Amino acid sequence: MRCYEIAAGSTSLEGLKRAERPDPRPSAREVLVRVRACSLNYRDQAVVTGNYFGGSVQRNTIPLSDGAGEVVAIGPAVTRFQVGDRVAGTFFQTWIDGPPRRAPALGSPLDGMLAEYVALDEDGVVPIASTLSYEEAACLPCAGVTAWHALASGKRLLPGDVVLAIGTGGVAMLAVQIASAMGARVVVTSSSDEKIARAKAIGAFGGVNYRTRPDWADGVLELTGGRGADHVVELGGAGTLAQSFKALAMSGEINLIGVLAGHQGDTGPHALMLKGGNMRGIFVGSAAMATDLNRAIDANGIKPVIGKTFGFDEARAAWEYALSPALFGKVVITV
Numbered sequence: 001m002r003c004y005e006i007a008a009g010s011t012s013l014e015g016l017k018r019a020e021r022p023d024p025r026p027s028a029r030e031v032l033v034r035v036r037a038c039s040l041n042y043r044d045q046a047v048v049t050g051n052y053f054g055g056s057v058q059r060n061t062i063p064l065s066d067g068a069g070e071v072v073a074i075g076p077a078v079t080r081f082q083v084g085d086r087v088a089g090t091f092f093q094t095w096i097d098g099p100p101r102r103a104p105a106l107g108s109p110l111d112g113m114l115a116e117y118v119a120l121d122e123d124g125v126v127p128i129a130s131t132l133s134y135e136e137a138a139c140l141p142c143a144g145v146t147a148w149h150a151l152a153s154g155k156r157l158l159p160g161d162v163v164l165a166i167g168t169g170g171v172a173m174l175a176v177q178i179a180s181a182m183g184a185r186v187v188v189t190s191s192s193d194e195k196i197a198r199a200k201a202i203g204a205f206g207g208v209n210y211r212t213r214p215d216w217a218d219g220v221l222e223l224t225g226g227r228g229a230d231h232v233v234e235l236g237g238a239g240t241l242a243q244s245f246k247a248l249a250m251s252g253e254i255n256l257i258g259v260l261a262g263h264q265g266d267t268g269p270h271a272l273m274l275k276g277g278n279m280r281g282i283f284v285g286s287a288a289m290a291t292d293l294n295r296a297i298d299a300n301g302i303k304p305v306i307g308k309t310f311g312f313d314e315a316r317a318a319w320e321y322a323l324s325p326a327l328f329g330k331v332v333i334t335v
């Protein structure tokens with residue numbers, strides 16, 4: 001079968017290579033999926049450059065955690081799926097339900113989805129929303145489940161709450177769509193007024209340009225009549241945390257997710273104390289969350305925002321595009 005690999009020890013996009021592997025055969029509890037589409041996440045930049053959790057991949061590894069396709073064969077012990085089912089892999093292959101657990105993830109350290117076929121344990125796939133194309137469904141396993149985890153668990157989200165999402169990438173745009181469906185008013189930050197307008201077109205209530213207004217928390221407070229954000233989808237990390245603390249409503253919750261603004265910051269934790277606030281870490285989510293998300297997507301008619309779609313031969317261009325200022329929402333590769 002055709003696939004891509006990230007070469008062992010890779011430290012740059014040069015390490016992304018076309019490869020051929022034997023077609024996988026499903027073992028007793030596995031389903032064989034003909035992958036139709038994959039999506040990129042910011043993490044996939046870190047994997048190819050050797051910066052994901054501090055190191056390069058140790059062996060040639062098929063990249064990408066996120067992909068969707070059709071079940072074309074099942075092992076004899078599979079009970080939950082049959083040939084023809086439309087499924088997506090789960091980011092963590094063995095986090096089925098319940099509280100966070102350390103589990104191996106697709107795309108590093110496990111082989112990922114950028115291949116014609118993958119064989120996955122039946123517990124490591126979920127049915128995809130019936131209203132989504134494979135391209136749209138491929139946007140959800142990492143970015144969508146992370147946004148869902150942040151918004152649908154933890155501090156209860158009430159209609160009318162304010163949600164703040166950082167940037168206009170994959171997680172942020174899914175957060176806009178999910179939180180809007182839950183009745184929240186979502187404010188985004190962006191380096192681009194044009195992207196803020198696009199975010200508003202898919203449901204955001206307002207936006208603040210963090211490039212022209214480095215003290216963007218003031219903009220969030222202005223937009224919300226001084227209330228601030230009840231829930232922050234914190235995708236910037238240490239580099240945006242000081243502003244997120246400032247933009248936080250009393251008793252608000254920060255969902256610490258990303259590192260877009262780097263690993264260094266200039267704030268201490270006491271801003272949370274003064275606001276009675278809370279901060280919790282989010283690391284993608286479970287198969288149960290993925291299932292709940294797909295149900296919500298169907299029920300609310302949510303269509304993940306695909307910024308650009310690339311063909312299988314254009315994987316390298318997809319990686320480059322995902323780092324470019326043009327990025328909005330998700331980047332998809334068809335298989």
Ligand SMILES: NC(=O)c1ccc[n+]([C@@H]2O[C@H](COP(=O)([O-])OP(=O)(O)OC[C@H]3O[C@@H](n4cnc5c(N)ncnc54)[C@H](OP(=O)(O)O)[C@@H]3O)[C@@H](O)[C@H]2O)c1
Nearest residue numbers: 041042167168169170171190191257258259260261283284
């Ligand atoms: N913890 C987890 O489980 C988890 C899961 C998924 C993602 N993440 C992390 O969450 C972050 C977002 O992931 P993603 O896949 O959604 O990324 P993405 O799609 O690549 O998003 C990129 C966007 O982020 C914005 N951005 C870039 N640098 C920024 C900065 N310095 N300050 C504010 N915004 C900035 C930009 O928006 P504008 O162009 O509008 O400025 C850019 O278009 C990443 O750090 C990723 O590693 C973590």
